[in-house]
Amino acid sequence: MTGRTRLALAAVGLLVLLAIAGCLSPVSDADLQENATYDWETNASATYHIHTNNYTAVLDLHNQSSVELYLEDALGSNQALPISGLQFRHQNGTVVNDSAFTVDAGRSKVTLEPPAPNGTLAFTASRSGPDFRTPVVVNGSHEVYLPPGRDIAIPFVSRAVPGNYTTRAVGDRVAIRWGSVDRESILVSFYRSRDVWLFGGLAAIVLTVGVIGLAYYRRQISALEDQRKELGLDVDSEDDDPRDRGPPPGMG
Known part of the structure; x- marks a missing residue:
């Protein structure tokens, strides 16, 4: 490697170091x-x-x-x-x-x-x-x-x-x-500050959807209960006490 080549490489290396330092x-x-x-x-x-x-x-x-x-x-x-x-x-x-x-x-x-x-x-x-x-x-x-x-x-x-x-x-x-x-x-x-209205609006929408969904769910449950009563499928579990059914078969 000639002296001129070494000098060129040294110059390039110095430029690289300066560029890195600047970055x-x-x-x-x-x-x-x-x-x-x-x-x-x-x-x-x-x-x-x-x-x-x-x-x-x-x-x-x-x-x-x-x-x-x-x-x-x-x-x-x-x-x-x-x-x-x-x-x-x-x-x-x-x-x-x-x-x-x-x-x-x-x-x-x-x-x-x-x-x-x-x-x-x-x-x-x-x-x-x-x-x-x-x-x-x-x-x-x-x-x-x-x-x-x-x-x-x-x-x-x-x-x-x-x-x-x-x-x-x-x-x-x-x-x-x-x-x-x-x-x-x-x-x-x-x-x-204007985002407060956005937060409030989103909260109101979520609350409204929740209330509507709960009301719809309760209406569906009520409708199912009415259908069970009409079909005679409604059983009052509170009055169905096993002690009131009498003795087991064969022991009456």
Whole structure:
């Protein structure tokens, strides 16, 4: 094998490694540089606004030199949280973008080192479906704003974990608030408020069909009993006491 061939193979191998590393990393520079608008004036240590395809997080940092973002998957392994639109607001109100951070993005977690240990961190993360899950990375109160027209008021079709929360209406949104969270993550499963009518309609249909079926069954039983009486087949078992039949044959 010539030196030129070895060099070519080494170059190909390096490209393959870089491609694999890029595929394994859940966060790219382009993601972090995305434009995003955040509401910095919040009433909680951690505030999340859920949207159709993503959610925004605004986190107040107090003496935190780094933040680790990950969630546990179904197999119990940590998976890095894919984020974008990374920003930081200093205590004097100055807002800087991702270039002020040191970011280490691996498969199992994304580690952020903000430009200051005190201030407000903000990012956007993708999501889908009626479930919301986010890691808990700061102490203090947490607040989650559901998408417009969603709620968690009906058990069995919705839930919020942990359970020590309160809810309030903020315009067309429902806000869920925890005074503190002692878990590694928050989970919220919600439903569309208009789906309540669908659930109620289905329940009413099932109940109506059940009542009609029971009434039909009882009518059929009653009709059969009437036919037995007309044919003289009706036997009252309560009056058929063996002791009233007299002695066995041959002993009378």
